[in-house]
Amino acid sequence: MTHQSRTVLLAGGVGGARLGHGLQAHLGDRLTVVVNTGDDLERHGLLVSPDHDTVMYTLAGIDNPDWGWGIEGETFAAAEMLERYGEEGWFRLGDRDLATHIVRTARVRAGERLTAVCLDLQRALGVRAAILPMTDAPVRTEVLTEDGWLEFQEYFVHRHQAPTVSDLRFSGIDAAAATPEVVEAVAASELLVIAPSNPFVSVRPILAVTGIEAAIQAARARAVPVVAVSGIVGGKAIKGPADRMLVSLGHESSALGVARLYTGVADVFVLDAVDEALAPAVEALGLRTVVTDTIMADDAGRARLASAVLAATSLG
């Protein structure tokens, strides 16, 4: 692969956004990011799309690097006023972020496709890559816990990911088809990358959308390589609940545990140097391995991992 390969990145939240930022530095508009929309929700009558917006703000260079979501220098005047009116405030919507939700909600309610609206928002922010919702249909991830089925953000934010997850479901997934833009991007791709996102609540919903896994397998049949990056380093998730979910859903909380989930869809697996000893076991699954520093602490780290991913399938 060269640094100009048409690349499609399957991404969820923070880890996906950071690798996307690194890949965009190399690829510009030859990068397409297909984002999970299972985390989407309605708040105060507005449609909020956290994974799309996290990737959009990050690729626009206006993300809040400490939080991994939201906009740098954000203010919360509207949120404070909403709370004065007795509205729930546990899901914090900043003033600039609200503009995104106001525009998106108004245009989707007027009948436009989510994808068309999202592409316009990205262009207005100067994003060079294309960030595509996995589908235009509503999909909502729910997790089964000791408190019953919870909507994703209720689990992730309101309950601080404390409950133990014993099952997952993506309501609406049966009626959700891949958009033409996603199918076209995968068909034109020369490289497919699975970001170091949560395999269960970020990557799996994308692969569950009708048409997406089939498009990926058709690309693989054309010798397009799929490179997956482990989001588990030294048995721990860089950020978020993926390590605990691996265990509570019956898997091993390790890079090998993640690799097992991607057999049959990935060809190359990128592990952190910390997990070098696991490489033979990953290769025994039929995956080629690349061992490198996968921590993206800053822009240089993001570009470095992106470079390693782009080089992962170059012959020789």
Ligand code: FO1
């Ligand atoms: N995460 C939090 O931990 N607390 C919040 O109040 C919060 C608000 C929020 C608003 C908009 C948005 O796009 C994302 C937001 N997130 C918040 C992050 C969000 O829960 C995660 O980005 C994902 O859904 C997981 O990737």
